[in-house]
Amino acid sequence: MEDSHQRESPTAVDSDGRRDSETEQSVTLHESSHRTFVIVGGGLAGAKIAEALRDRDFDGSIVLLCGEEHLPYDRPPLSKEHVAGKKDLPDFTVQRGDWYRDHKIDVRLGTTVTSIDREHKKVVLPDDSTIDYDKLALATGSRPRxxxxxxxxxxxxxxxxxxxxxxxxxxxxxxxxxxxxxxxxxxxxxxxxxxxxxxxxxxxxxxxxxxxxxxxxxxxxxxxxxxxxxxxxxxxxxxxxxxxxxxxxxxxxxxxxxxxxxxxxxxxxxxGAEPNVEIAEAAGLSVDGGVLVDEHLATSDPDIVAVGDIAMQQHPRLGTRIRVEHWANALNQPAIAAATMLGRPAEYTNLPYFFTDQYDLGMEYVGWAPEYSRVVTRGDVAEREFLAFWLDEENHVLAGMNVNIWDVNDDIKAIVSSSASVDPARLAAPDVPLSDLVR
Incomplete structure (x- = not known):
């Protein structure tokens, strides 16, 4: 199906870590010009960290190391629009080559990292050459099991x-x-x-x-x-x-x-997939099912952040550690990681989000419901035009999904984020506006 409905905003982050003070900005600019930030991983997350650093006026050196021989691209189309013959690689490449040149980002394709020397703040390449870093971002993604x-x-x-x-x-x-x-x-x-x-x-x-x-x-x-x-x-x-x-x-x-x-x-x-955490673990970073990061996406080393598939984050809203292998994290976490690299306060609080398109079914899901008590639906499930909500025993909405019903994702997010107990009957009733459920 055509992806004409409204998906989650490509700039949807809860905190971008910007500073309002011109004095602070000028100090940062002066200091940053002498620093090198290295990004390991050439997927969407790696590209977005580079973008976010430049958007936040970092004028130091940025080195983006991409394991593939392609510029960073989105991965969801590989099993969606690309296999359907609707999009080719240029359609879902994050930025063209001239964008990286114009923004003075040193992109190295076909380049992997074999190890991290945290003591001397270097990444080691397969030919034993090294790159010095002041701050390091790990966006190494995952691989198929x-x-x-x-x-x-x-x-x-x-x-x-x-x-x-x-x-x-x-x-x-x-x-x-x-x-x-x-x-x-x-x-x-x-x-x-x-x-x-x-x-x-x-x-x-x-x-x-x-x-x-x-x-x-x-x-x-x-x-x-x-x-x-x-x-x-x-x-x-x-x-x-x-x-x-x-x-x-x-x-x-x-x-x-x-x-x-x-x-x-x-x-x-x-x-399923396995997170690429080997170089992080070998470097002595805390790893347990993923690279452990705090609400700012900082690892156990304050000079290293981790994002995307590998990040096992202490989530400030959910009160637990989660690792989410979906596009939205790769898209939205980099703004917070970039702010953290620049020493600016920011937290990643976005709820997990994913979407799919299969035949004539399009769906968006937001929330986190590894365990739930019941599922409440509103709409026509048989016709696959409905909403679904996952509730716990106290009728708090843990997650929500819209199937072939669009422009309701913000309301679903508000319900999930409210932590309020809802009336399941009203939740299921199509004539009750979703916005009324969080008043």
Missing amino acids: RPPIPGADAAGVHYLRTIDESDSLISELTAGSRLVIVGAGWIGLEIAAGARARDVAVSIVQPSDLPLLHALGKEMGAVFADLHREHDVDFHFGVRAEEITVSAGRADGVRLSDGTVLPADEVLVAV
Whole structure:
């Protein structure tokens, strides 16, 4: 579907860390011209940190190290508009090359970091050369999990994280071919929708009883299962992929734990992601399921911040540590990280947010509901035009989702942010304005 509805604002941050004092700004400018800030990671988060530093008048050196041979780009289109044939890489590249030149940002493509020397404040590159830093930002992202399944490295087995991997998969999705997807999360379901639009036969293997159980729970997981069944996706729930069968060096099927063998021309393994925290951990930063950061996105080293997929943040609103592997964090955390690097007060308080487009279903979700008591809906679930709310036992709204109903995300955010107990009957009633629920 066309992404014509209103998504979360691309500049939506709760605090941008700007200073109002011209005197303070002039001091910062004088000091910053002699400093070097290094950003490790060439995805959306890395690019946005560079932007935010220049927007905040940092005139020192900025070095942006990108592991890929491409300028930073958005990743959501890889499983959405790109696989649907609606967008190509230039459409979702964050900034053109001339923007980086004009803003005097030293972008180094195909460059990774092997280690961090915190004592001497240097990053070490694969050729053993080093780059000095005054402040360091880690935006190293994540990588697809690679489960120990026999045959998982054969030709025809795909993983999805980069534009090159997306292009490789898309080139094989030809009409009449057979795709087996291992995993029924967001990536698996979005690719399934794109593949069905190309007349590819799709089977999905998932150990749980429904898709998206961890993200949405059984009530909304069932909505997505029905959606894909209506488009002739063949689900295999309650079983595991035991082996990817191979013939002449190429995958030709997936053998399941119940003995079933699903024939395949291509296999996509989409069973989650692992944060790239190795260099942070080796450098002695605090790591536990991600790089531990405070509300300012500072790590255990005050000269190093971490953002995006790797950041396990102490969230000031939610009162717990969370790590969120979604686009909104990569988009919005950099403004706070840049302020922290510049020594300006700022906290990242945004609620988790994500969206998806599958067939004719478009959805936005905001909040955090790893555990909940009930789900309340308003609207027509069968027609997939509805709102859903996750409530705890005291009827506080933990999270909300709008499905094919637009321009309500701000109201949903307000309800989730209010921490007020709501009347479930009024929450479900279409004639009660959402704005009335937080008065």
